[in-house]
Structures are given as C-alpha cells and as structure tokens.
Amino acid sequence: MRINERVISLNDNPVNGNARYVLYRMQMYKRLDDNHALIYAIRRANELKLPLVVYEGLKYYYPWASDRIHTFILEGVEEKRAAFEALGIRYVFYLQRDTDSAKNTIASLGKDAALIVTDDYPCFIIPEHNRxxxxxxxxxxxxxxxxxIIPMSRFDKEEYAAYTIRPKIDKLLDRYLKPLPNETVEVSSVGIEIDCPETLVTGDKIASLVAACDIDHSVEPSPIYHGGTIEGRRRLKRFVEEILPDYDKGRSKPDRDGSSRLSSYLHFGFLSPLEIALAVLESDAPQESINAYLEELIVRRELSFNMTRHNPNYDSLAALPAWVQKTMREHADDERPFVYSLEQLEAGETHDELWNAAQSEMVATGEMHNYVRMLWGKNVIAWSPSYEVAFETLVHLNNKYCLDGRDPNSYAGILWCFGKHDRAWFERPVFGLIRYMASHSTGKKFDSKKYIEWARTLSEPPA
Ligand SMILES: Cc1cc2nc3c(=O)[nH]c(=O)nc-3n(C[C@H](O)[C@H](O)[C@H](O)COP(=O)(O)OP(=O)(O)OC[C@H]3O[C@@H](n4cnc5c(N)ncnc54)[C@H](O)[C@@H]3O)c2cc1C
Incomplete structure (x- = not known):
C-alpha cells in the first residue's frame, strides 16, 4: 500500500507496542544526507518516542560478490559509524563471511523493533530481499x-525513451531540486544493547576482512576508486571545479578525464543525485555543460530507474520494443565474421585494440568510460553467436567487474546497445535496424592511441 509518493508499506502488520527502537535497514543508500529512507525512519522513531538503530549487513553470497565490491563498501563503513554516533544514532555493521557466520540478523533485530524501514530499489536482489x-x-x-531526484512513483508506467520522460521531468524538477531538511533524533540510541553480531571495520582491517570472506578473490579492489561519502565528495569537488566547465565536449573523449566518474558513488548511494545536481547548479560552469551533465544525471538515470521499476523483463531481451524483436528475428542467422568465447572476451583477446583497451580499463579499475562502453557493448553483439549470448555476456562482465554494475543503468545501458530507448537506424547485417558503432570510426572521434596507451598503464584517468 502506498503511504506517500516515496513510501510504500510492504505488509499490514501492527506496530510492536513493546519495542525498544525503530530499525532502519540500510541497503542501497549508504549515506546520512539526502536519504529519504533515513528521514522517514527518524520521523517514525520520534513519533513513537523511540531511538533509531541503523543496520547494514554485507553477505558473502550475493551475485558477483568480490574483493572489489566488498572493499568499496567497507571503505564507507568507519566514516558512517562516526557520523551516525555524532547524531545520536547507533549504527550496526555486520559482515557475514561464510556459511559458518551468524544468520537471520534482521529477524533478531526485528524482535525489539517497532517497525522496519528499508530502501526501495527497483532491481538486482533488493526487491526480493524486501519481499x-x-x-x-x-x-x-x-x-x-x-x-x-524525482520519486519513481511520479511516473506511473514505463516510459518509451528519453524524449517521453524529459518533458515530464522538466515540469516536476523545480519542486524536487531543493535541499532536504535535516532531521534529528529526539532519543539517542548510542550504546543501546542489541541482539545482533557486529563487525568493527577500520581502514587497516579492510584487506584482512575481505580476505576472510567466501567471495570471488580474483576481482581485485580498484586501485583508483575508493568507497565512502568523503571520497565521493572529494571527487565531486574536483569534478565541479576542474572538469565540469568543459563537460559538454570532454565527456566524449575517453583519452582524457572529461566526465564525473561518480557512477559508483551513486550506485552504492554514497552520494545522492540531489547533492551532485545542486553542486553542479551552483557552479560557474557554462550553461551548456551544466545542461549536458543534468541530462545524464537526471533524464537518462531516471529513465533507467523507470524501466527497471515498470518492466519485469528488465534483465532480458524481452524488455526490447517490438521493432527490435522483429529486426532481431530477421537477422538472427546472419553470419558473424568474428565469434569470441566469454573467456576470450574476458581476457581482452580480440583483434580490436580499442575494444581490448576498454575491457582492460574495466577489469583493472572497476569502471569503463561511457563512450567506449557503448562501443564495447555493440561489439559484443557483433562477436557473439546469438543476441541472447551477447546479452548474457554483457550483463556478466559489466556486473562482475564494474563498481557501478548491478544498477538500473547497467540493464538500461546494455539494453540500449540492442536498441532500447533508441530509434531504428539503417539496415545492416547482424544488427538489422539497431544502431551500429564500429571501432575504426568511433576511434577517430578521440585520441584512441592515447586511450589504448593509457589502458596499458592504468593510472588515474588521463588529464
Ligand atoms: C553497455 C553499457 C553498460 C553500462 N553500464 C552501466 C552501469 O553498470 N552502471 C552505470 O551507472 N551506468 C552504466 N552505463 C551508463 C554510462 O556508461 C555510465 O553511467 C557512465 O559511464 C558513468 O560515468 P560517469 O559517472 O563519469 O558519467 P557522467 O558522464 O559524469 O554522468 C553523470 C551520471 O549520469 C548518469 N549517466 C551517465 N550516462 C548515462 C546513461 N547513458 N544512462 C543512464 N545514466 C547515465 C550516471 O549516473 C553518471 O554517473 C552503461 C552504458 C552502456 C552503454
């Protein structure tokens, strides 16, 4: 049942009248600011005159769990603990390492809670967790x-493309593009006894904690991107001051540091899109760059959330529109001049140097530049034995290696390579009417040699 435009009640149970606290189960919005779930939890706790406990758990068995993802999440834990304590809120973090670790933590914590508040996220494992x-x-x-920035409920059906959601966003934006009020708890929970195991995370312990988990140790922590709101804000400040002024041109140049590289901070909720949008709007950057950036951060991103919220097939080719289904049927048997296995693609062993460089960037750093990411996806379609295999390969590689993977943008970005949210182009083999991108022409639009060279060294993105 819908309570308001941001809040849904997931069952009809009565509030526990003998409770000791309200419980906020933090899953996707790993931050204290601009967090509507935290605000709602604080309000409910104050209304019931109870303290608030915030619980964040990290399991070892979610799909693609790896040293990279675990490290990025753990890097944000210590600062959250300190920040919550300063607000009078008990924050509990628990790392479930393997099958021998304690389970059912939410059930234990739930026994003493009046009610539970959690994050509403439209894809990956979260809808099932919440259910x-x-x-x-x-x-x-x-x-x-x-x-x-705009509640998902303001768009009550799946939007066809950016051009259908954009005018709706334009009408609503002024109402939502404002700083949120700071809420404070009236009863402190610091020091409260809780029936739940807890893991103390400090910076020097992260590597050993990660090593002790039964997860994929072959995907190493990113040498460039580090988790946490403090690190996200450092990147945001640098982006706004140094990169944003030229964003409308620089964002299409993978050979330089021309975009915000904030998608992983958005994915894990270390930064809110509202904080980023307000920082961009307050900057002195030229209007074209501000507009180009907000188009990506708001229109494109919210279109992806809209798709995963309303399309139950978001993680399959069934999400594609009728014109794509038709053209794929017509071209399913076209000859593919190059076909690579998942292992060859994963190892970056193709005939295409630019594609291999993009793959290396992703494997080594946990990110891939947007411009080459489109080319990366298109080429996997060209080099796979079928559209279905191409889709599975893209989802697997993107979600395994990218810190920002497993996100509405992951599924929408991959489906875009197959024509989702796009229009029909000119007919050609394999792609049919789906837009095609070739490395030789794409690589002429920027200094591809410099990018390929950089992908061999993989230091900070090139200046
Ligand atoms: C095959 C493929 C896979 C993709 N997988 C992901 C993914 O796993 N996670 C992910 O966040 N994005 C994904 N994208 C979209 C896009 O490539 C990334 O959002 C972008 O590269 C992130 O870099 P940035 O933060 O520097 O972007 P910026 O250019 O600085 O943009 C700012 C923010 O706007 C949003 N944004 C930018 N481009 C898009 C877009 N095309 N669609 C939706 N939102 C956008 C992101 O949240 C981004 O952080 C994918 C695109 C493709 C073609």
Missing amino acids: RIAERSSIPVFAVDSNG
Missing part, C-alpha cells in the same frame, strides 16, 4: 524511494 523481510516479519515494513 522476504516483509513476509517474515510480524511488524510493519516500509520501503522508501531515495533513488532519484
């Missing part, structure tokens, strides 16, 4: 949407 907690709890569970 399960709501089913197993005897208290109310509320899911709160703090994903975009």
Whole structure:
C-alpha cells in the first residue's frame, strides 16, 4: 500500500507496542544526507518516542560478490559509524563471511523493533530481499524511494525513451531540486544493547576482512576508486571545479578525464543525485555543460530507474520494443565474421585494440568510460553467436567487474546497445535496424592511441 509518493508499506502488520527502537535497514543508500529512507525512519522513531538503530549487513553470497565490491563498501563503513554516533544514532555493521557466520540478523533485530524501514530499489536482489523481510516479519515494513531526484512513483508506467520522460521531468524538477531538511533524533540510541553480531571495520582491517570472506578473490579492489561519502565528495569537488566547465565536449573523449566518474558513488548511494545536481547548479560552469551533465544525471538515470521499476523483463531481451524483436528475428542467422568465447572476451583477446583497451580499463579499475562502453557493448553483439549470448555476456562482465554494475543503468545501458530507448537506424547485417558503432570510426572521434596507451598503464584517468 502506498503511504506517500516515496513510501510504500510492504505488509499490514501492527506496530510492536513493546519495542525498544525503530530499525532502519540500510541497503542501497549508504549515506546520512539526502536519504529519504533515513528521514522517514527518524520521523517514525520520534513519533513513537523511540531511538533509531541503523543496520547494514554485507553477505558473502550475493551475485558477483568480490574483493572489489566488498572493499568499496567497507571503505564507507568507519566514516558512517562516526557520523551516525555524532547524531545520536547507533549504527550496526555486520559482515557475514561464510556459511559458518551468524544468520537471520534482521529477524533478531526485528524482535525489539517497532517497525522496519528499508530502501526501495527497483532491481538486482533488493526487491526480493524486501519481499522476504516483509513476509517474515510480524511488524510493519516500509520501503522508501531515495533513488532519484524525482520519486519513481511520479511516473506511473514505463516510459518509451528519453524524449517521453524529459518533458515530464522538466515540469516536476523545480519542486524536487531543493535541499532536504535535516532531521534529528529526539532519543539517542548510542550504546543501546542489541541482539545482533557486529563487525568493527577500520581502514587497516579492510584487506584482512575481505580476505576472510567466501567471495570471488580474483576481482581485485580498484586501485583508483575508493568507497565512502568523503571520497565521493572529494571527487565531486574536483569534478565541479576542474572538469565540469568543459563537460559538454570532454565527456566524449575517453583519452582524457572529461566526465564525473561518480557512477559508483551513486550506485552504492554514497552520494545522492540531489547533492551532485545542486553542486553542479551552483557552479560557474557554462550553461551548456551544466545542461549536458543534468541530462545524464537526471533524464537518462531516471529513465533507467523507470524501466527497471515498470518492466519485469528488465534483465532480458524481452524488455526490447517490438521493432527490435522483429529486426532481431530477421537477422538472427546472419553470419558473424568474428565469434569470441566469454573467456576470450574476458581476457581482452580480440583483434580490436580499442575494444581490448576498454575491457582492460574495466577489469583493472572497476569502471569503463561511457563512450567506449557503448562501443564495447555493440561489439559484443557483433562477436557473439546469438543476441541472447551477447546479452548474457554483457550483463556478466559489466556486473562482475564494474563498481557501478548491478544498477538500473547497467540493464538500461546494455539494453540500449540492442536498441532500447533508441530509434531504428539503417539496415545492416547482424544488427538489422539497431544502431551500429564500429571501432575504426568511433576511434577517430578521440585520441584512441592515447586511450589504448593509457589502458596499458592504468593510472588515474588521463588529464
Ligand atoms: C553497455 C553499457 C553498460 C553500462 N553500464 C552501466 C552501469 O553498470 N552502471 C552505470 O551507472 N551506468 C552504466 N552505463 C551508463 C554510462 O556508461 C555510465 O553511467 C557512465 O559511464 C558513468 O560515468 P560517469 O559517472 O563519469 O558519467 P557522467 O558522464 O559524469 O554522468 C553523470 C551520471 O549520469 C548518469 N549517466 C551517465 N550516462 C548515462 C546513461 N547513458 N544512462 C543512464 N545514466 C547515465 C550516471 O549516473 C553518471 O554517473 C552503461 C552504458 C552502456 C552503454
């Protein structure tokens, strides 16, 4: 049942009248500021005159769990603990390392809670997590949407493309593009006893904690991108001051540091899109750059969330429109001049130097520049035995290696390579009417030699 435009009640259970606290289960919005779920939890706790406990758990068995993803999440834990304590809120972090670790933490914490608040996120494992907690709890569970600047509920059906959602966003934006109020708890929970194991995370312990988890150790932590709101804000400041002024041109040049590289901070919720948008709007950058950036951060990003919210097939080719289904049927049997296995693609062993460089950037750093990411996806379609294999390969590689993977933008970006949110182009083999991109022509639009060279050294993105 919908409570308001951001909050849904996931069951009809009564509030526990003997509770000691309200519980906020933090999953996707790993921050204190501009977090509607936290705001809602604080308000409910104050209304019930109870303290608030915030719980964040990290399991070892979610799909693609690796040293890279674990490290990025753990890097944000210590600063959150300190920041919550300063607000009088007990923050509990628990790392479930393997099958021997304690389980059912939410059930234990739920016994003393009046109600549970959690994050409403439209894809990956989160909808199923939320459904399960709501089913197993005897208290109310509320899911709160703090994903975009505009609540997802303002768009009540799947939008066809950017041109259909853009005018709707334009009409609503003024109402939502404002700083959020700071809420404070009236009853402190610092020092409160809780029935839940806890993992103390400090910077010097992260490597050993990660090593002790039963996860994929072959995907190493990023040497460039480090988790946490403090690190995200450092990147945001540098972006706004040094990169944004030329963003409208620089963003299409993978050979230089021309975009914000904030997608991983957005994915894990270390930064809110609202904080980024307000910082961009307050800058002295030229209007063309501000507009170009907000088009990506708001229109494109919120279109992806809209797709995953309303299209139950978002993680398959069934999400594609009728014109793509038709053209794929017509070209399914076209000869593919090059076909590479998943292992060859993963190792970056193709005939195409630019593609291999993009793959190396992703494998080594956990990110891939947007411009080459489009080319990367298009070429996997060209080099796979079928559209289905291409889709599975792209989802697997993107979600395994990219810090910003497993996100609405992951599925929308990959489906875009197959024609989602795009229009029909000129007919050609394999692609049919789906837009095609070739390395030789794409590589002429920027200094591809410099990018390929950089991908061999992989230091900070080139200046
Ligand atoms: C095959 C493919 C896979 C992709 N996988 C992902 C993914 O896993 N996670 C992810 O966040 N993005 C994905 N994208 C979209 C886009 O490539 C990234 O958002 C962008 O490269 C992030 O870099 P940035 O933060 O420097 O972007 P900037 O250019 O600085 O843009 C700012 C923000 O706007 C949003 N944004 C930018 N471009 C897009 C876009 N095309 N669609 C939706 N939102 C956008 C992102 O949140 C980004 O952080 C994918 C695109 C393709 C073609």
